[in-house]
Amino acid sequence: MQLPARPIPALVAGFLMAVGMSAAHAASSVLIWPIDPVLESDQSASALWLENRGDETANLQVRVFAWSQGAFDDQYQNQRDVVGSPPVARIEPGQKQLIRLTRTKAVADGQEQAYRIIIDEIPAPLPATAAGAGKTDAAIRFQMRYSVPLFSYGAGLWGKQDATLKRDPAGIGQPQLSARKITVAGKPFIEVRNRGAVHARLTEASLTQGAQSQPLVEGLMGYVLPGATMRWPAPTAWGQTLRARVNGQTQFQDIPLTQ
Incomplete structure (x- = not known):
């Protein structure tokens, strides 16, 4: 299996912050690649690499959720059709860990199934102070959450x-x-509707009218899964066309806007 020559940081979907007051501590800096893994119809497994670029041990929990869209929002459900192994990884600074994504159930012919790989960093306990056991230094501990899309094909x-x-x-x-x-x-x-067989990843979106253009987002606008409709706020009702890169294509795609 071929992997990119250089790892690319995954999108940080969110984080939880423990209550504290003094210094801020980020336990590790995790690089994840590839950021767009797939399970083609002739593959039973795929690879995801996690690398710890920080200076502390990274303890990570890996879960795979079924991903669907409804009511203009992403929805996640527990599933066992794709399993990530190992589900928990302990990675020392400078080391990396292979996560094997194994398909246990075939996808229907001609269809795409979407998943989200959620990787949660488990913060290490705060060190005890020299003043006495059981006490910890006041600090903010960050629990990072990384979210990586995974698509499986029939x-x-x-x-x-x-x-x-x-x-x-x-x-x-x-x-x-x-x-x-x-x-x-x-x-x-x-609103963007996808009647195709595969997802659409929309980036660098703008509204256009003639030779004029009004940017919507500089980077990722979002995904529209097959059969789904998604909605995003617009800064203005101006424009006749939605222009965006679709699934990383070099050329922009123009999508006429109806009322």
Whole structure:
């Protein structure tokens, strides 16, 4: 299995902060790659690497949730169709750990199944003070949470092009997107619907009208899973077209906006 030459930090989805007052401590700096793992129809397993770039031991819990979208929001459910092993990793500074993502159930032919790999950092206990046992220095401890998308494919559908493998180019999945402008409680929104067989990852989105452009986001706008509709606030109701990069493509895609 080929991996990128350089690890790329995963998106930090959120963090929990323990109550404290003095210095702030980030126990480790975790790099995760690849940031877009897939399980193609001819693969029973895939690899995810975790590397500790910090100066303290990293204790990590790895869970895989089924990912769906409804009511314009992401939804997660427990599942056992894809399992991450080991589920708990202890990684010393400068070391890395392989997480094996194993599929235990096949995906229906021609379909994509979405998952989210949630990696939680388990903070180490605060050190006891020299003043006495049982007491700890006042500090803020960060519990980092990393979220990585995972897509699994059924026979006849591929998620990524790979010139080294014999795969039918016609099987590469493509999203089919439509968009509209709506107003909710007096505020403008953009809705994007995906009628395609695979997800759409929207980045660098803007509203355009003729030669003029109004940026919406500089980086990731969000995902639209197959059959789903997602909604994002817009700074203005101006514009006739939603322009965005879809699934990292070099060229921007223009999606006409309806009312």
